[in-house]
Amino acid sequence: MTTAEAAAAPDERPDADPVLRVDDLQVSFPSEAGRVHAVRGLSYHVDRGEVLGIVGESGSGKSVSSLAVMGLLPAQARVSGSIRFAGRELIGLSDRELSGIRGRRIAMVFQDPLSALTPVHTVGDQVAEALLVHGGGKLSTKDATARAVELLDLVGIPNAAARARAFPHEFSGGMRQRVVIAIAIANNPDLIIADEPTTALDVTVQAQVLEVLRTAQEVTGAGIAIITHDLGVVAGFADRLMVMYAGRAVETGPVREIYSAPRMPYTLGLLGSIPRVDVAEKQPLVPIEGQPPSLSELPPGCPFAPRCPLAVDACRAAEPPLVPVTGTGGVAHRAACHRSEELAGDRSAEETAVQVFGAELVEPTDLATVPRARRQTVLRVDGLVKHYPLTRGTLLRRRVGTVRAVDGVSFDIVRGETLGLVGESGCGKTTTLMEILSLAKPTAGTISVLGSTVESLGRAEAKRIRRDLQVVFQDPTAALDPRLPVFDIIAEPLRVHGFDRPHIRRRVADLLELVGLRPEFAARYPAEFSGGQRQRIGIARALALEPKLVVLDEPVSALDVSIQAGVINLLDELKAKLSLSYLFVAHDLAVVRHVADRVAVMYLGKIVEIGDAPSVFGAPRHPYTRALLSAVPVPDPVVERRRERIILTGDLPSPADPPSGCRFRTRCFTFAALPEDRRVLCVEREPVLDAAADHAAACHYPRDSTSLQRV
Amino acid sequence: MTGFLVRRLLNYLLLCLVATFLAYLLAAQTFDPLAVLQSRNPAPPPEAIAAKAHELHLDQPVIPRYLDWLGNALHGDFGRTVDGAPVSAELWRRVGVSLRLFLLGTVIGIAVGVICGVVSAIRQYRFTDYAITVLSYVILSTPVFLLGLLLKQAALNVNQGLGTELLRFTGEVTPNFSGGFGAALLDRLQHLVLPTLTIALGQIALYSRYQRGAMLDVLGSDFLRTAQAKGLTRRRALVRHGMRTALIPMTTLFAFGFGTLVIGGVFTENLFSWFGMGDWLVHGIGAQDANITATVTLFVAVCVLLSGWLSDVLHAVLDPRVRG
Numbered sequence A: 001m002t003t004a005e006a007a008a009a010p011d012e013r014p015d016a017d018p019v020l021r022v023d024d025l026q027v028s029f030p031s032e033a034g035r036v037h038a039v040r041g042l043s044y045h046v047d048r049g050e051v052l053g054i055v056g057e058s059g060s061g062k063s064v065s066s067l068a069v070m071g072l073l074p075a076q077a078r079v080s081g082s083i084r085f086a087g088r089e090l091i092g093l094s095d096r097e098l099s100g101i102r103g104r105r106i107a108m109v110f111q112d113p114l115s116a117l118t119p120v121h122t123v124g125d126q127v128a129e130a131l132l133v134h135g136g137g138k139l140s141t142k143d144a145t146a147r148a149v150e151l152l153d154l155v156g157i158p159n160a161a162a163r164a165r166a167f168p169h170e171f172s173g174g175m176r177q178r179v180v181i182a183i184a185i186a187n188n189p190d191l192i193i194a195d196e197p198t199t200a201l202d203v204t205v206q207a208q209v210l211e212v213l214r215t216a217q218e219v220t221g222a223g224i225a226i227i228t229h230d231l232g233v234v235a236g237f238a239d240r241l242m243v244m245y246a247g248r249a250v251e252t253g254p255v256r257e258i259y260s261a262p263r264m265p266y267t268l269g270l271l272g273s274i275p276r277v278d279v280a281e282k283q284p285l286v287p288i289e290g291q292p293p294s295l296s297e298l299p300p301g302c303p304f305a306p307r308c309p310l311a312v313d314a315c316r317a318a319e320p321p322l323v324p325v326t327g328t329g330g331v332a333h334r335a336a337c338h339r340s341e342e343l344a345g346d347r348s349a350e351e352t353a354v355q356v357f358g359a360e361l362v363e364p365t366d367l368a369t370v371p372r373a374r375r376q377t378v379l380r381v382d383g384l385v386k387h388y389p390l391t392r393g394t395l396l397r398r399r400v401g402t403v404r405a406v407d408g409v410s411f412d413i414v415r416g417e418t419l420g421l422v423g424e425s426g427c428g429k430t431t432t433l434m435e436i437l438s439l440a441k442p443t444a445g446t447i448s449v450l451g452s453t454v455e456s457l458g459r460a461e462a463k464r465i466r467r468d469l470q471v472v473f474q475d476p477t478a479a480l481d482p483r484l485p486v487f488d489i490i491a492e493p494l495r496v497h498g499f500d501r502p503h504i505r506r507r508v509a510d511l512l513e514l515v516g517l518r519p520e521f522a523a524r525y526p527a528e529f530s531g532g533q534r535q536r537i538g539i540a541r542a543l544a545l546e547p548k549l550v551v552l553d554e555p556v557s558a559l560d561v562s563i564q565a566g567v568i569n570l571l572d573e574l575k576a577k578l579s580l581s582y583l584f585v586a587h588d589l590a591v592v593r594h595v596a597d598r599v600a601v602m603y604l605g606k607i608v609e610i611g612d613a614p615s616v617f618g619a620p621r622h623p624y625t626r627a628l629l630s631a632v633p634v635p636d637p638v639v640e641r642r643r644e645r646i647i648l649t650g651d652l653p654s655p656a657d658p659p660s661g662c663r664f665r666t667r668c669f670t671f672a673a674l675p676e677d678r679r680v681l682c683v684e685r686e687p688v689l690d691a692a693a694d695h696a697a698a699c700h701y702p703r704d705s706t707s708l709q710r711v
Numbered sequence B: 001m002t003g004f005l006v007r008r009l010l011n012y013l014l015l016c017l018v019a020t021f022l023a024y025l026l027a028a029q030t031f032d033p034l035a036v037l038q039s040r041n042p043a044p045p046p047e048a049i050a051a052k053a054h055e056l057h058l059d060q061p062v063i064p065r066y067l068d069w070l071g072n073a074l075h076g077d078f079g080r081t082v083d084g085a086p087v088s089a090e091l092w093r094r095v096g097v098s099l100r101l102f103l104l105g106t107v108i109g110i111a112v113g114v115i116c117g118v119v120s121a122i123r124q125y126r127f128t129d130y131a132i133t134v135l136s137y138v139i140l141s142t143p144v145f146l147l148g149l150l151l152k153q154a155a156l157n158v159n160q161g162l163g164t165e166l167l168r169f170t171g172e173v174t175p176n177f178s179g180g181f182g183a184a185l186l187d188r189l190q191h192l193v194l195p196t197l198t199i200a201l202g203q204i205a206l207y208s209r210y211q212r213g214a215m216l217d218v219l220g221s222d223f224l225r226t227a228q229a230k231g232l233t234r235r236r237a238l239v240r241h242g243m244r245t246a247l248i249p250m251t252t253l254f255a256f257g258f259g260t261l262v263i264g265g266v267f268t269e270n271l272f273s274w275f276g277m278g279d280w281l282v283h284g285i286g287a288q289d290a291n292i293t294a295t296v297t298l299f300v301a302v303c304v305l306l307s308g309w310l311s312d313v314l315h316a317v318l319d320p321r322v323r324g
C-alpha cells in the first residue's frame, strides 16, 4: 500500500478499532533534581497498516513513550494511563505476559544497529530465535533456521544462506539494521515501532533501510510508528504525524496538512529551521531561541511559551489542550496552542515561519561579487595523499596492507568563500581535515595556507599560520575544558600569542557578543550552557585570533534541529562580517547546500565531483553525487513522494583494497547499465578530475550538463 | 581459530623460557650453597669444597649450567638439591599437593565469584549487592596469612562447639592414619576445607567485583533490549544473551587471577603446614638451592602458561570476534 492515499481514510473514522491506542500516558523517573516527568498525558493511536511519524527533539519524550508501549522501561520508571494494544490493556501486565506479545505482535527496531545485536551469536540464530521463542515448541530449529534465511533474503542481505552463519561484527551498520528489521518482521507483527531507525546511518544507507522498512510493511501489513527527528524522513514515509514537545503531543494530523499549514508555532519553527537540499534559492532559516524546558520543574502554562514569539499572558496561565483546529482540515488535525486559529491562512509554512519568528538572509558582501580568480587563495591542497599501515598481531606486529584513507585530493579555497566537503563515513573527509590541521607533511602532495607550504615552515611561521587557521569541532561538549570558565577558554589562544591582559578582557567580551552571548557569561563554566551555546563558545574561541580560514568539522550535527538553524545563521553572518573563508566538513547535504559556495564530494579517498554549489546540487554529474542527493529526504511530502530515488546497492568497498579503475564502479548504476565494451574503460582507467574547472566530475560517462534538472 | 591458539601457545612457551632463565640466573648469581660448607668448624679441606662445587656444577659459567639444567629438565631430570637428592624425587608429590589446593581453589573461586558478581549486578543497589560488595572489599584488603589465621581461629571455635575435630588445619592427612578408603578420603577432605577456603575466598572476592562490572555493562546494553523486544522474558534474555557476553572480559582475568593465587598459595601452604611447591620454594631459597628455585619457578610458569592459554581458548570459544 502506498502511504499517502491510504492516509486519509482511517483518519476520518478515529473511533474505529486501532492497533494501538495510548491514552493519557504518564511516565516519570526519579532523578537527583526531583522527579522527571518525561511523558505528561500523551494520547495517540496507530491504525492498522498506517504509518505514524513521531517527531520531537531529544528529551521530548518520544522514545520513552514507545519504550513504555513495549514495556521495556527501567524498573524505576513510574507509568500510568492506558496503553491498549488490539483492545488489550498492556499497563500492568507481567514481564511474562508482555513477552508473549513482544516480538510476535509488536516488534521494535532500534536506533544503533552496531550495538543492537548480541555479538556472540550468529545473525541467523538471532533471527531464528525470534521465531522459536514464539513457536510454542511446534517449530523445529531446522525450520526456524530455514525461515531465518528467507527473512534475511527478504530484507536484502545478499547471499543470505551463507551470511546467516556470520556474526554481527562481520556486517556493516546498514546490513545489521536489515537484520534487526528481519527480526522485527519475523512473526508478522501488527505493529512495528521504529525508534530513529536510520539516524546512525549514512544517507544512502538510510535510503536503503527505509526502502526495506517499506517492504516490511507491505509484507506484514503492520502499522508502523516511526520515531525520528528528521522531518524529511517523515515527509516521505509517514501518513500521519505527531509532533512532541516537553512530554506531550503539541500537534497531530495528516502529514500533508501539517507540512502545508502547521497550526502550532513549534511545528512552524521546526519546518522553517531546516535547510532544504532541493531548493536552489537560499531560504532564510528560522532560529528558535532558547532551549527545551527542564521536565522536572515545569512552570504552568504552555511549555513552549519561553521560546514562542507569539506567547501572550494567556499562554503562561494555562497549558493549551490538544484540540481539533478550526477552519481547514477535518477533526484529524489537532494542535495544542491558544493562538492556533491565527496561524490559519494560505501562505506556505516557510513564509509564515519567517514572518512569525523573524529571520533574514545575510546580505552578500562586495567580496562575493569578485570573481574567484581575482581573490586571494587562502588554502590550496594539491594531490594530498594519506596512507595508514594496516597491522595485525599484538606481540609480533606485521604490516598486512595499506589503508588509502585519502588518495590524491586537490582543491582550493579563496577569500570569503565556503567550500563544503561532503561524503559518507569512510570517504576520507575527516582525514583530509586532520591533515590540513596537523600542519605536518602528508604522505604525498602539498598543503599551502595563504601561500606558504606547510612542510617547509619554521616554528615562528607555523605559529603565524596557526593564527590564520582555526577549527570548530563537532562535539561542543568534548571540545571545551569543563574545568575552565568560559573566559579562560576563549582567552587561551590570546594568551599564547602574548596579548596583554586589558586587551584580552576587552576582546573576550567582544567575542561573546559577536557570537550572540552575553559578556557576563564569561565567568560561567561550560556545563552551565546548552549544546548550542557551547558551540557558540567554541566559535568565539576559534575567532579570537582573527583567523582567515576556519575549518568547521560537522559544526551543527550534534545539535537539535531547532538549535542548528541559529548556529548556521551565526556562521553565515560571521563570514560576511569578517570576510572569513570556511572549510565546512559535513555529511548533511541540506546544510551544506545552505552554507557552501563550492562543494567537493568525496568517495573512498577521492573527490568525485567538485564545483560551485548551485551547479553541483542543481545538476550533479557524477553518478555517486546523483545517488547521494536523491537519497536526502526533503521535508515536503508533495515533493518527497514525487522524487525519483536512486538506491545504491552494496556496501562501501574497503579503503585498503579499492576497486581498480573507477572506485565507484562496484556500486555505480550507470556502469551497470553500460554495454560490456564500454565498461572496460571504467574498469581499467581511473577517471581524472579537473579540479580547477567550475564544475567537474571524475567519471568517464558523466551526466550531460545540458540536461539540467532539479534533483 | 586454531592458528590464533597456536600462536598464543608459542608466545607463552617463549615467556616460560624467559621466566625460568631469569629465575635461574638470579638464583645462581645470588645463592652461595658452599657457604654452609665453608662455615663449618673445623673448615673442610679446600679439595672437598672444590669437589662439592664440581658436583653442583658451580665451576661452570651460568649459561651452560642453565642450558644443561633445561635440557635435563625436558627429560624429567631437574638436577640435584644441595643435599644431593634428586629434585624430581620430591617434585611430583609436592606438585600433587599444590595442584589439589590451587585447582580446587580456582574452580570454586571462579564459579562462586561469577555467580556473586551476576547476582550483585542484577540486584544493584539492593541489600544483596551491598552485602556482597562490602564482604569482597573486606576480603580483598585482608592479607592472605591473616585471612588464614582468622579462618583457623573460626575453625577452632567450630570444632569446640561441635566437640569433634571436624575441620583440621595441620598437614594434608592425619599422620599414621589408619582406616578404609572412605575414611581416608574423609580425612583428606577435612584437611582440605580450610586451606582451600583461604585461597578461594580471595578469588571469589576478586572475580565477583569484575563480574559485577561486566554484567552491569551488559544489563544496560542495546542487544539485551533487542532480545527482550523479540519476546524473551528478562530472565531468559539475561541467560541467553547476557551471561555469555559478560563472561568475555572475565576470561583475560582468569589467567591473571591464577598468578595471584599461586603467590597466595605460598603463604597458605606454610600456614597449614602443607608440604607443597610454595613451601618448597621457601625452603629452596633458605637452602640457597638454585635447582629447587628454578624448578618451582618452572612449575609456576607452566601453571600460568596453561591457565593463560586456557583463558585464550575460553575467550575464543565465547567471543567470535577474536577468532580468525
Ligand code: SF4
Pocket: A264, A265, A266, A302, A303, A304, A305, A306, A308, A309, A310, A311, A312, A315, A320, A336, A337, A338, A339, A340
Ligand atoms: S500556546 Fe501560546 S506560547 Fe504556546 S505555542 Fe501557542 S502561542 Fe506559543
Ligand code: SF4
Pocket: A622, A623, A624, A662, A663, A664, A665, A668, A669, A670, A671, A682, A687, A698, A699, A700, A701, A702
Ligand atoms: S567512471 Fe564509470 S563506473 Fe565510474 S562513476 Fe563513471 S560510469 Fe560509473
